[in-house]
Every structure is written in structure tokens, then in C-alpha cells.
Amino acid sequence: MSIEVDIIPTSNRAIVWSDLQSQLLLHPLADEARTLLGQTPVLLELGTNQQVEGKQALLPTKYYHFQLAHSNALTLSCERNSETYTNEQEYLEDFGRNLDSNLRAYISRCWAEVGYGYTVGSAGGRAKGEVILLAALAKDIASLSDSFIVIKEAGLFNLSVGVYSPDQFSQC
Amino acid sequence: MPTIDALKDFADQFKRVSEAATKLDENANVVTFLVNNRNLVKFVLDGGAKTVDDLATLLRRPGMTQDLLVNLLTKESLTISEIRSTIVKGVPAETHELPEAIRFGALEGGGEFEFFGNSQGVEGVFRPTNKQGVETPVSLKSFHDVSSLGSLPREIRRNSNQAQAVGIENAIFYGEPIQFNTNQLADFATNGPIYQQIVQDGAFSKIILKGSDGIVEITRSGVRIIK
Numbered sequence: 463m464s465i466e467v468d469i470i471p472t473s474n475r476a477i478v479w480s481d482l483q484s485q486l487l488l489h490p491l492a493d494e495a496r497t498l499l500g501q502t503p504v505l506l507e508l509g510t511n512q513q514v515e516g517k518q519a520l521l522p523t524k525y526y527h528f529q530l531a532h533s534n535a536l537t538l539s540c541e542r543n544s545e546t547y548t549n550e551q552e553y554l555e556d557f558g559r560n561l562d563s564n565l566r567a568y569i570s571r572c573w574a575e576v577g578y579g580y581t582v583g584s585a586g587g588r589a590k591g592e593v594i595l596l597a598a599l600a601k602d603i604a605s606l607s608d609s610f611i612v613i614k615e616a617g618l619f620n621l622s623v624g625v626y627s628p629d630q631f632s633q634c
Numbered sequence: 635m636p637t638i639d640a641l642k643d644f645a646d647q648f649k650r651v652s653e654a655a656t657k658l659d660e661n662a663n664v665v666t667f668l669v670n671n672r673n674l675v676k677f678v679l680d681g682g683a684k685t686v687d688d689l690a691t692l693l694r695r696p697g698m699t700q701d702l703l704v705n706l707l708t709k710e711s712l713t714i715s716e717i718r719s720t721i722v723k724g725v726p727a728e729t730h731e732l733p734e735a736i737r738f739g740a741l742e743g744g745g746e747f748e749f750f751g752n753s754q755g756v757e758g759v760f761r762p763t764n765k766q767g768v769e770t771p772v773s774l775k776s777f778h779d780v781s782s783l784g785s786l787p788r789e790i791r792r793n794s795n796q797a798q799a800v801g802i803e804n805a806i807f808y809g810e811p812i813q814f815n816t817n818q819l820a821d822f823a824t825n826g827p828i829y830q831q832i833v834q835d836g837a838f839s840k841i842i843l844k845g846s847d848g849i850v851e852i853t854r855s856g857v858r859i860i861k
Contacts, residue, residue: 464757465726508754508799525799527754535727537754539796546795547787547827556782580793585756586727586749615779623779 464535465593468557468612469580470550470625472572477606479505480516485602493589495598500531508537522578534592535585542578550574553556557612560624569610569625580609597631604628614630648668649859650682657686664689671704677714684743688773695721706733712728716740724758731757732796738808741849747772754807755797773797773838780811783822786843790828794836807838816845823850824857832841 471585491499493537505514508525522527523545541578543550548619554561554570559595561569573579580603597619603628611631613621619634658665658678664686668675678685692698692714706712708735718741724773726732726749735747738760756771773793780786790807797805811819823829823843833841833852841852848861 464731496761508796510799523795525754525796531685537796539792541795543812546791552782552784556780556785583728586725588727616730618802633654 463616464583464585464588465596466581466614467596467618468614469582469600469603469607469609470569470573470612471579471607471609472569472609474576475552475607476519476521477603478516479514479518479520482520482599482602483516483605484591485606486598489598489602491598492591492594495594496591498532498534498589498591498595505528505538520580530595532587532589533537533587534589534595536584536592536596537581537583538599538603539581541581542577543574548579554625557614557623558621558625560626566625580607592606597634600629601628601632603617604631638822649681650692651679653683654678654681654686657683660687661690663693667693667700667703667763673706674707677707681714688718692717693776697722706736712736712740718746719763721746722749723747724751728755730776731774732855734776734808734832735772736809737810737844738772738774738806740841754800754802755793755795756802760806771797771802771837772803773807775807775809777809777811778813781813783811783814783818786811786822789825789833789834790838790841791836794832794838797837802837804839805837807841808844810842810844812846814845816848816861817849819843819845819850820857820859828852 465591486503487497505526506529509525520540522540522542524540528534528536550570554566558566565601578579582596582600584592603609608625610625612625613623621634637816649663662668667689692703706717714735717736720736722735737791739745742760742762745760747758747760749758754771758772759769760772761769775789793807828841829852833854839854843850848859849857851860
């Protein structure tokens with residue numbers, strides 16, 4: 463996978479697609495990203511291409527892609543930690559390098575109780591403005607689900623490897 | 635007094651350099667390349683006329699600029715024969731994927747790596763030179779910023795799940811967790827989900843991990859270290 467950002471929830475607040483869609487449309491975006499998003503972004507299940515209905519919650523285990531104003535390579539997945547062999551504590555110790563041990567332990571505990579996480583990605587052949595849209599998507603998902611955003615590759619969005627709140631992330 | 639062996643070595647080296655000089659007369663593009671990158675002359679002194687031929691071939695490849703070739707030979711530490719072994723088509727999404735694709739292709743005996751324009755779970759396909767008609771989907775991952783072995787299965791499984799969701803099977807996963815050695819990688823793979831589950835039931839029938847001192851290859855039949 464090319465660019466990926468993990469989003470780790472600390473509450474069970476499920477994301478409903480229409481809420482995420484509204485947030486995205488309200489999100490301040492640069493021109494290219496705004497053009498790419500278009501007026502009516504559509505979320506489709508990967509493989510079946512079934513359209514996600516407005517009131518449908520984004521729950522595990524699902525893989526999605528987006529139908530936007532232009533062809534794009536954005537993906538969204540929601541997976542159970544148990545299905546990806548994720549040990550929350552070990553994961554936070556690896557990537558939560560910017561956190562103090564108490565906050566790391568707190569996020570790890572909350573995330574383990576929720577038991578799943580989101581990942582947004584952008585593969586090869588991405589459209590103009592897609593990386594900005596990916597960042598907006600990550601921030602909106604994190605805001606709607608009381609989540610933290612995880613940067614796993616140094617330099618992505620000019621951030622170090624670490625775990626960031628939506629506000630910290632949006633300042634990048 | 636020089637020994638007979640030392641004189642023979644000198645004669646061999648002189649012959650190699652003479653042959654290379656003759657070849658350079660026929661390849662102005664290589665001369666320009668070496669004039670601009672004098673630190674790479676050692677490749678020609680070591681490799682002789684064949685290296686001049688190889689460089690000429692590489693510099694004629696579509697998309698192969700002088701800067702890119704220098705970057706692959708120096709920053710990425712790829713050898714000329716590795717770069718020659720694999721022709722890359724399409725455009726990688728990230729710059730680190732190009733050297734990964736070449737290293738992967740060279741390990742597999744050479745061939746053609748084609749990046750997909752828009753992919754899910756895999757970056758492209760590989761067509762090996764020695765197996766006509768075979769086309770294998772390949773996923774690439776750097777892992778450079780991972781500090782714990784425990785983070786590897788999550789990333790590989792996620793790629794596998796996503797590839798499966800779009801119907802990809804019998805793909806190859808190639809990753810470069812070079813901060814770990816092959817013994818660490820092989821032990822971890824053997825005793826954990828990488829061998830016991832991911833490669834058995836997922837989209838990847840082979841997982842190749844490049845460590846600091848070699849390669850670990852995980853297939854459905856076992857785990858082996860290649861140095």
C-alpha cells in the first residue's frame with residue numbers, strides 16, 4: 463500500500479456514512495481536493511461495488527473505495543484488531559513514540575475495548591488533490607469516532623512517526 | 635619485486651580497462667554520464683567492457699534519467715546487474731517503491747515489473763523472464779519506520795485482506811524490514827501468524843522479507859533464509 467494512515471478509536475461511537483459525507487463536504491479544502499471531492503461523494507464496498515446508504519454505519523469488517531468527481535485511488539477499511547493480529551499495547555509502543563507512557567496506556571486500553579480500527583489509504587494512480595483529501599478524510603473520521611490518527615512513516619504530512627489527535631493532525 | 639601473480643593481476647586489469655576504453659569510444663552517452671558522475675567510474679574499472687555495455691543499455695531505457703540511475707546505484711545501493719535484470723513499467727505511487735520493485739525483480743531472477751495505475755492491496759504485477767506467460771500480483775512495503783517485529787503481521791494481513799476483497803490470489807508480498815536480521819525475521823515468521831496463518835489462507839502465497847543480512851522467504855511449505 464502506498465500511503466496509509468491508521469485511525470484508532472477510543473469510543474464505540476459508530477460512524478454513519480451520511481455524517482462523514484457531510485463533514486467532508488463542509489471541510490475547508492484546497493481547490494484541487496474540492497474539485498476531486500465533487501458535490502456528492504459516494505462510498506462503495508470494495509469487490510462488490512455496492513453503494514453504502516446514508517444511514518449505514520461503517521463497522522468491521524469492510525473495505526471501501528470512493529466514487530468522486532474524478533477517478534481516484536482512495537480507500538477506507540474498518541477491521542477488527544483480532545483479525546489483523548493487532549496487540550494494541552505493542553502497536554502503541556511502536557508507533558506512539560510522541561506520547562507519554564500514561565497517554566499511550568490510556569489509548570491502548572480504550573482501543574482494545576473498542577476492538578477495531580480504520581485505515582485510509584491512497585494507492586498508485588492517485589488524482590490531483592487526493593493526498594489533501596486523504597488528510598481531510600482521516601481528520602473527519604477521527605473527529606466523528608473520538609479517534610487518534612497514526613503516522614507510521616516519517617515525513618508523511620510533514621509529521622514524525624506518532625499518534626496525533628485530530629486537532630494536532632489538522633495543524634500539519 | 636612484484637610477484638608473478640601480481641603481474642598477472644596487473645595485466646588482467648590493464649586488459650579490462652583497455653577493453654572498457656574501446657567500448658567507451660562507441661558509447662558517448664556513457665562517457666557523458668561518467669564525466670558527470672566521476673565517483674561511478676569505479677564500476678567501469680571493476681566491470682570492464684560489459685559494464686559500459688550495461689550502462690549504455692540502462693541509459694537508453696525509457697524513463698531512465700542520469701539522475702535516477704545515479705540515485706539507484708548510490709543511494710539505493712543497487713548493482714548494475716540488479717537494475718538491468720528488471721524493467722519497470724508504469725509509475726510507482728511512492729519513490730521508495732521503484733528500488734523495491736527492482737530488488738524484488740532481481741531476487742526473482744529478473745523480468746518486468748509493471749505498476750498498476752490504481753491498485754488495491756497490491757502495487758503491480760511481475761512477469762518473470764524465466765517463466766513465459768506468468769504474471770504475479772505483487773505487494774510492496776518498506777517497513778523502514780517499524781521498530782517492533784510485532785507490527786509486521788498487522789500490515790501484511792491488512793494488505794492480504796484488501797487484495798482478497800478484490801479477488802486477488804497467489805500474490806507475492808515483498809517487504810524490507812532491514813532493521814531486523816534474517817534469524818529474527820525467520821524465527822518470528824515461523825512461530826507466529828506470518829507462516830502459520832497469513833501465507834496459508836490469504837492472498838499471498840509467498841512473502842519475502844529483506845533483512846539486514848539476507849532474505850527470508852515464507853511460502854505455504856515453510857520458511858527459509860537465503861543469504
